[in-house]
Amino acid sequence: MANGSRQAAWEFFGIELKRRREDAGITQVELGARVFVSGGYIGQFEQAIRKPQLDVAQRIDGVLQTDGIFERLCRKLIDDPRYADYFAHVVELERLATRVCEFAPTVVPGLLQTQQYARAVTIAANPFKSDAYVDEIVTARLERSLILDDAARPEYWVALHENVLRIPVGGAQGMAAQLEHITRLMRERTAVVTVLPYEAGAHAAMGGMLKLMDFEDAPPVAYTETEYSGTLIDSPAVVMHAQRTYDLLRVAALSPEASLALVExxxxDFRRCASTT
Structure with a gap:
């Protein structure tokens, strides 16, 4: 579904939610309390600012006795097939976040990927898929990165393990272009990028990638991912632990200046390698 169609689906969801809620004589605050979110969340759903989550939509159906209409809207109209089920909500949260902090142990984070890098990663994970499928996934990933071009973009902090700089994804020339893209974002102060060097040894997040997101009007969340699944975490205690893990990574990482020099x-190195092949 194209971006415009998805936005129209959100707006339809919001209009229908407001109509059904008012017909039931329930305020946003009252509905929010009954489906375990704030009244402000309900208002954001109705204004098409925040994408409705499936579990909340199901609870809304139960409270308003709407015979599953909001669940069906989520499943058929709003969910983006270009993203895995476990990641689609994360994409929407990125757009709402005031700050995003990431740790990447092996692969450049999606928000920083170039087209060539994204294509190489997608093909590696989907060797039997068509070019049309690969193009769709790559386009979706590049669309995500547009939030960094927005004047209201979130603060973006990234800690890269040195592995990320050394694995030649997309060949030497493609990897050189990818790293140069990162250095440009660093120099433009679009992102604060630090590198965890091999010399750091054992580190706090050896289990895998970690993303933290802060919001203006909602509690922070954490997201972790393995090769086949991802977990969005909103438990305050677990999120606090994840934030401490990220703090320890930042302490162990090189300074931004030293990190920039290492990425450059x-x-x-990749440019020289490409020129000799």
């Missing part, structure tokens, strides 16, 4: 050096 790695890019130059």
């Amino acid at each position: 050096s790695a890019a130059e």
